[in-house]
Amino acid sequence: MKRLLPLLLSLTLLCAGCGAPAPSGGSPSAPPAESSGPAPESSGEAAVPGQTPETDHLPETDPLPEADSDPAESYTLDKAFTTGGRELTARLHGTIDRTDGCERCGVYKIEVLEGETVLQTLLVKDAIDAACAAAGTENYGDEDRTNYFTIDSGLALEDLNFDGCPDLRLIQALGTVNASWLCWLWEPENSRFSYAFELVGFELTADPETRQIITQARDGWGLYYTDCYQYNSGAGKLLHVGQMVENFCLEEAAEPEDALVSVWEYLPNVSVELKYATADNFTGQVIYDSADARLRLGTLRKLQKAQDRLGAEGYRLLIWDAYRPPEAQWKLWELCPDPNFVSDPNRGFSRHSRGSTVDVTLVTLDGEAVEMPSGFDEFSPLADRDYSDVSDTARANAERLEQAMTAAGFRGYDKEWWHYSDTTDYPVIQ
Known part of the structure; x- marks a missing residue:
């Protein structure tokens, strides 16, 4: 992205x-x-x-x-x-x-x-x-x-x-x-x-x-x-x-709010690097084969609100994980059957499988990484939200992300600074 x-x-x-273009007057086509x-x-x-x-x-x-x-x-x-x-x-x-x-x-x-x-x-x-x-x-x-x-x-x-x-x-x-x-x-x-x-x-x-x-x-x-x-x-x-x-594309969307849609199609100003679509994750394996991040349309509208706020401050959202198919959750559980880190699909699927949860971080408007508390899927106290053991810069950036996402209608997970779920509930997408 x-x-x-x-x-x-x-x-x-x-x-x-x-020939000459139309005279300029501030219109988009001039x-x-x-x-x-x-x-x-x-x-x-x-x-x-x-x-x-x-x-x-x-x-x-x-x-x-x-x-x-x-x-x-x-x-x-x-x-x-x-x-x-x-x-x-x-x-x-x-x-x-x-x-x-x-x-x-x-x-x-x-x-x-x-x-x-x-x-x-x-x-x-x-x-x-x-x-x-x-x-x-x-x-x-x-x-x-x-x-x-x-x-x-x-x-x-x-x-x-x-x-x-x-x-x-x-x-x-x-x-x-x-x-x-x-x-x-x-x-x-x-x-x-x-x-x-x-x-x-x-x-x-x-x-x-x-x-x-x-x-x-x-x-x-x-x-x-x-x-x-x-x-x-x-x-x-x-x-x-x-x-x-x-x-305007998002404002005029014809799909219902619960439709599962492409982030690329509606929010191209948000960057995407799906970690589980590559081997660059804690398992070292590809978990799902689609690099197209998908979310509920209603969730995307809230994500755009967060991006609007962050964009004015000089930052862009980068998505690490979005909708996660149930079969991908089963694969994660097989590789790491630890409920402290992976949702047990025998007891209920991750909220990622509802298409309303997103793992995000911050980059600059030009796509450069900024300092955050840890990397993705960090299994240590660095990943939690008290930010007591990270640098002042990492703390400030994590709090900036948290404030924007919370104001837009998301709630965070206290053990993972990057994890946010839509406050609107949706069912699991099988």
């Missing part, structure tokens, strides 16, 4: 078609507004040569290509800005591709000039490579330029790290819903830009009051994400500090 959100969002970045964030001290723009090069009004000196010639036309565009009392220019170098009647405009290089002196050259390929590396992927297409549908609407000069200097934000791609932005930060001490991060969404704003960058994005599962980021100058990176989710 760690890589789920980038994967889901990247699927929406496929081009929707030819490209992002380019006026967000604080304005630089001064700004201006000039096409080189002549007028601003709209795709259907190119200068006469830049004729359309012949049918058998290279379909790409070159263009340059200047964006003036002032920082630290210095008047500088960001000069974009790009191409317009009219293949098959489409107009695909892309930037492959940005020069930073003071007068006619080139202070720095930024290659878009380097930024795309860095963005792919940060996401744990490769630039398989060997992309070396941006891909968007208007020449000059994709660049913004705004203060993204709130240090008083305008930074660069360039649309890398537009899709049917979301866009991705490549962001360079201005380094006053070095008088240069350095690539810093990539962001995804249909809207982006820089809020100087909270000193946060806020993005809104949508995926294909009926989820709308509002993510908050804060730039940490000491760490030199953007930190994901909060997330709010509108789950």
Whole structure:
């Protein structure tokens, strides 16, 4: 699940078609507004040569290509800005591709000039490579330029790290819903830009009051994400500090509350690593063969409430075990016939077999593990809920999880900090 959100969002970045997208106005299907964030001290723009090069009004000196010639036309565009009392220019170098009647405009290089002196050259390929590396992927297409549908609407000069200097934000791609932005930060001490991060969404704003960058994005599962980021100058990176989710798929579910449904289908913002679907558990054996976590729909609604609270605090739920078929409970009992650790199916099945109990822990919004009292299925006092023998950090994280789950309508088991049952009772699912 760690890589789920980038994967889901990247699927929406496929081009929707030819021509310019609909004007942005904050709607989910519109490209992002380019006026967000604080304005630089001064700004201006000039096409080189002549007028601003709209795709259907190119200068006469830049004729359309012949049918058998290279379909790409070159263009340059200047964006003036002032920082630290210095008047500088960001000069974009790009191409317009009219293949098959489409107009695909892309930037492959940005020069930073003071007068006619080139202070720095930024290659878009380097930024795309860095963005792919940060996401744990490769630039398989060997992309070396941006891909968007208007020449000059994709660049913004705004203060993204709130240090008083305008930074660069360039649309890398537009899709049917979301866009991705490549962001360079201005380094006053070095008088240069350095690539810093990539962001995804249909809207982006820089809020100087909270000193946060806020993005809104949508995926294909009926989820709308509002993510908050804060730039940490000491760490030199953007930190994901909060997330709010509108789950229209769950709100509009047609199934009854007692239906056993897929967590993946309804709560893709919750991570899943089912321990008993692998040999990574205390038995060293696979207990059930399905990696699809399932729970009652009513239980999922409560789990979403817990995730909403935790997401705003910068955390995500990770599920270790959900619905456990009765045959899996029998197998566990055969391997470990100890009622202190495993429910005896001869006397009644585990509440996991009701589809209303879940074993969960916390990870960061980006999927990194956080310190908790113990690992999963720890058969020692570390697993209980008094937290007297664990670190302050582990105690705080366990209490954060407990408060969110309890407020959402779950009750915990005093011998296992990770175990929570829905307060609504359901029968065993045979």
